[in-house]
Amino acid sequence: MDLLNDEQFMLRALALSKLALPNCRPNPPVGCVLVKDNTIVSEGYTQAPGLHHAEAQAISHYDGSLNDITAYVTLEPCSFVGRTPSCAHTLAGLNIKRVVVAMLDPDPRNSGKGIKVLTDAGIDVDIGVCHDEVGTFISPYLLP
């Protein structure tokens, strides 16, 4: 994997996540970019409760197949159905190629389950890109 590019794309996702505040509350402010051939093809961040999470927002703005897309997400995609469908299941169902996550979600409803949904579906997953930068921003908004 190309670590330099991974970091650049994750820092863009982090910048997007800051736009989610304050409307996303009580959900955590998350950012997502979709990348194809080393180019960002779509972006998203957490919308108001009941509306799209970052991943769903980015997907909704992209028309093509996700087969050759890498998604950079600042937080582990959700594995549980809350007000909106599970992002991990959505990404798995759309057969995305690879997902890069900055940090796991400490929320006990998720906490590794979102990653398992992705890996069980045969998706390549990398965890920890820009972990410290993302963690410094998002941690105050996460459940314990």
Ligand SMILES: [Zn+2]
């Ligand atoms: Zn979600």
